[in-house]
Amino acid sequence: MPTTGVRSMHNVLLIARREYFERVRTKGFLLATVLIPLVMGTLIFGSMLLMVTSKTQSHVAIVTTNNSLGTEMKQQLEGGQQAQMKVDLLAPSDAVRSQLEAQLHAKDSTLAGYLWVTPGETPEARPNVAYSARSAGDIATANALQDALRAVLMRERLTAHGLTTGDIDQLTAPVKIDTSASGDSGAAFLAAYMLFFLMYMVIMLYGMNTARSIIDEKTSRIFEVLLATIQPEQLLAGKILGVGAVGLTQISVWMLAAFAFAGSGLAPGMMSHGHPLISLAQIGFFILYFLFGFLIYSSIAAALGAMTNSEQELQQLNMFLVIPLVFCMVMIFPIMRAPDSTLARVASLIPFCSPLLMNFRISLTHVPAWEIWLSIGLMTATIAAILSFSARVYRVGILMYGKKPSLPEIVRWMRYS
Amino acid sequence: MPIVQLDQIRKQYGSKVAVEGLSLNIERGSMFGLLGPNGSGKTSTIRMMIGMTVPDSGGVSLFGQPFSRKQLARVGFLPEERGLYKKMKVLDQLVFLGRLHGLDAATAKSRSVAWCERLQIADTLQKKTEELSKGMQQKIQFIAALLHDPDLIIMDEPFSGLDPVNAQLLMDVLIDQRTQGKAILFSTHRMDQVERFCDSIALLSRGKLLLSGSMREIKSQYPRNRVEMIFTGNESFLDHPSVETYRLYEDGAELKLHEGKESRCVLRHALEHGTNIVRFEVMEPTLEEIFIEHVKASFGDADNGGAVDA
Numbered sequence: 001m002p003t004t005g006v007r008s009m010h011n012v013l014l015i016a017r018r019e020y021f022e023r024v025r026t027k028g029f030l031l032a033t034v035l036i037p038l039v040m041g042t043l044i045f046g047s048m049l050l051m052v053t054s055k056t057q058s059h060v061a062i063v064t065t066n067n068s069l070g071t072e073m074k075q076q077l078e079g080g081q082q083a084q085m086k087v088d089l090l091a092p093s094d095a096v097r098s099q100l101e102a103q104l105h106a107k108d109s110t111l112a113g114y115l116w117v118t119p120g121e122t123p124e125a126r127p128n129v130a131y132s133a134r135s136a137g138d139i140a141t142a143n144a145l146q147d148a149l150r151a152v153l154m155r156e157r158l159t160a161h162g163l164t165t166g167d168i169d170q171l172t173a174p175v176k177i178d179t180s181a182s183g184d185s186g187a188a189f190l191a192a193y194m195l196f197f198l199m200y201m202v203i204m205l206y207g208m209n210t211a212r213s214i215i216d217e218k219t220s221r222i223f224e225v226l227l228a229t230i231q232p233e234q235l236l237a238g239k240i241l242g243v244g245a246v247g248l249t250q251i252s253v254w255m256l257a258a259f260a261f262a263g264s265g266l267a268p269g270m271m272s273h274g275h276p277l278i279s280l281a282q283i284g285f286f287i288l289y290f291l292f293g294f295l296i297y298s299s300i301a302a303a304l305g306a307m308t309n310s311e312q313e314l315q316q317l318n319m320f321l322v323i324p325l326v327f328c329m330v331m332i333f334p335i336m337r338a339p340d341s342t343l344a345r346v347a348s349l350i351p352f353c354s355p356l357l358m359n360f361r362i363s364l365t366h367v368p369a370w371e372i373w374l375s376i377g378l379m380t381a382t383i384a385a386i387l388s389f390s391a392r393v394y395r396v397g398i399l400m401y402g403k404k405p406s407l408p409e410i411v412r413w414m415r416y417s
Numbered sequence: 418m419p420i421v422q423l424d425q426i427r428k429q430y431g432s433k434v435a436v437e438g439l440s441l442n443i444e445r446g447s448m449f450g451l452l453g454p455n456g457s458g459k460t461s462t463i464r465m466m467i468g469m470t471v472p473d474s475g476g477v478s479l480f481g482q483p484f485s486r487k488q489l490a491r492v493g494f495l496p497e498e499r500g501l502y503k504k505m506k507v508l509d510q511l512v513f514l515g516r517l518h519g520l521d522a523a524t525a526k527s528r529s530v531a532w533c534e535r536l537q538i539a540d541t542l543q544k545k546t547e548e549l550s551k552g553m554q555q556k557i558q559f560i561a562a563l564l565h566d567p568d569l570i571i572m573d574e575p576f577s578g579l580d581p582v583n584a585q586l587l588m589d590v591l592i593d594q595r596t597q598g599k600a601i602l603f604s605t606h607r608m609d610q611v612e613r614f615c616d617s618i619a620l621l622s623r624g625k626l627l628l629s630g631s632m633r634e635i636k637s638q639y640p641r642n643r644v645e646m647i648f649t650g651n652e653s654f655l656d657h658p659s660v661e662t663y664r665l666y667e668d669g670a671e672l673k674l675h676e677g678k679e680s681r682c683v684l685r686h687a688l689e690h691g692t693n694i695v696r697f698e699v700m701e702p703t704l705e706e707i708f709i710e711h712v713k714a715s716f717g718d719a720d721n722g723g724a725v726d727a
Binding site (some may be wrong): 007018026220221224225227230286393395 | 505
């Protein structure tokens with residue numbers, strides 16, 4: 001029946017179109033589209049900025065008889081890459097100790113702590129070092145001191161063994177591993193993780209919107225008019241597509257903004273060694289799995305919407321939406337460790353998990369094509385099954401509206417409609 | 418060829434029988450009243466007519482053919498519980514509903530505007546539905562049911578909540594539609610609203626058909642033995658042997674005559690006794706009376722439990 005097919009597609013698209021435009025035109029949509037990335041961006045880059053710029057700037061005192069050690073530490077701490085501290089060099093004496101203690105407890109003093117270096121018993125032995133701090137929580141300063149001390153001691157010993165400054169610099173220079181051939185695994189992981197959360201958020205956000213939209217129609221009783229021309233399957237499919245398109249629009253706006261941002265060079269951290277964190281294929285898979293994920297979770301939401309008559313009832317049932325997502329979250333760690341294990345492969349083939357986990361695996365490892373196809377097939381079948389189930393529940397549910405169905409009732413509904 | 422033909426349809430929800438062995442025909446160019454108390458199966462019957470549910474047994478034919486969803490493009494439906502998208506503009510809403518019924522966007526738009534003008538709500542076209550009064554929303558829903566020029570118009574309680582002026586406006590539209598040859602089905606428990614307009618009726622109670630046929634036929638089965646009078650002067654004619662009982666009012670009286678007695682005799686008798694008669698009217702039984710009589714009888718007969726609106 002080709003004409004019937006065209007006709008029902010026409011209806012699905014009409015419903016979807018209405019849903020889309022009515023949502024996109026709202027102020028809420030505009031606000032969410034602009035504000036969410038703004039807030040997220042501010043948070044992420046704010047914290048990155050803080051991390052980069054927050055060199056330790058505390059004021060400390062180093063008490064030592066070893067002048068060269070003291071001077072080198074002072075140099076490292078005052079002009080180093082991580083620290084821009086103010087360092088006082090003092091010679092040990094009881095008077096100094098009591099003076100420093102007094103400063104440490106004085107409110108108007110800036111002294112964050114002092115390092116008391118007692119030389120070792122033999123020249124080869126390491127010195128004993130004690131640190132007294134104003135606040136035990138000032139870990140950054142303590143760490144900076146520790147790092148500096150270690151470096152200085154090492155240098156000293158190496159020099160004592162006859163190495164030149166050049167040799168030492170070469171020895172202590174950080175090692176760089178070129179990963180450009182296989183891609184930056186750390187970065188890929190970060191990207192996968194980001195996508196995972198993006199997907200999680202959008203699914204939760206828009207999945208619930210689908211359910212709400214269905215409940216809205218029940219409360220406003222428009223469905224009676226709609227069902228006088230179209231079938232529940234068409235109505236539900238239209239809703240899922242329409243609300244989904246809104247989600248896609250929003251996420252595309254965000255993605256475009258992110259790319260524009262990355263491209264503008266404002267976020268050099270997003271690119272590593274000239275490789276984009278997210279490859280083109282990854283974007284493709286992300287979009288594919290996002291679409292499927294959205295469709296699956298929206299159809300679950302549609303089923304929930306079909307079963308309930310109010311927002312409150314929906315709240316009680318939304319665990320059906322959350323549980324699979326939480327399961328995915330739990331699975332992400334074993335998959336991260338061994339993306340090719342049987343557990344990972346099975347979990348990523350479960351239709352409710354595929355959108356998140358298969359996508360995650362694809363970004364971590366080489367997933368055989370048949371697994372990808374299988375996951376797509378399973379997801380498609382699941383969506384169709386949920387949709388026809390929801391349509392039945394919906395049809396019978398609205399005919400007997402007013403009371404919440406019990407599980408045996410829903411099972412019985414399956415039989416007649 | 419009847420527009421709607423129901424043949425022994427039956428529908429059961431769980432243990433509750435909603436409609437039992439109902440048969441009826443609705444003809445072209447007629448107004449049909451589907452009457453019955455709340456819960457008598459009117460809405461279930463309509464839902465089976467428009468394919469929202471499928472009867473457990475029996476047949477539904479529309480336009481002379483067994484029901485198929487394609488035929489729904491020729492049906493206009495105003496549900497009892499009105500529903501419109503609250504946040505949507507009236508015009509957008511009407512165009513959307515028109516397109517769902519198979520109109521193209523341009524036709525849907527021009528018809529929406531024309532209808533809104535006809536029903537005197539043209540100024541609401543660009544407003545959101547939630548800004549409108551209930552009566553206006555009802556008119557919009559009414560338009561939505563007629564937008565695609567359906568051959569079968571199904572109206573579930575179309576005038577509830579409308580003021581008399583607007584109810585008349587909508588009634589005029591429906592009469593006009595009947596003249597154009599459309600079949601119109603009213604479902605209501607308000608007999609007085611449909612009495613003057615319906616050509617035929619079906620009376621439902623507890624899912625069963627109590628009575629059906631053309632209005633004239635049904636009414637002719639009931640004796641015209643009630644007289645309403647407005648008069649001044651001598652009241653002694655009320656003791657005429659033809660009068661069974663009477664009720665006296667300030668300005669007149671309501672009489673019930675013995676069966677088979679001519680009202681003429683009473684009138685002549687009154688005139689002869691010098692009563693000054695302003696009005697003398699032989700009353701037809703109202704639909705409401707017939708309805709109440711039947712429903713009472715049916716509840717009396719079948720006292721097998723189950724509330725009226727169960």
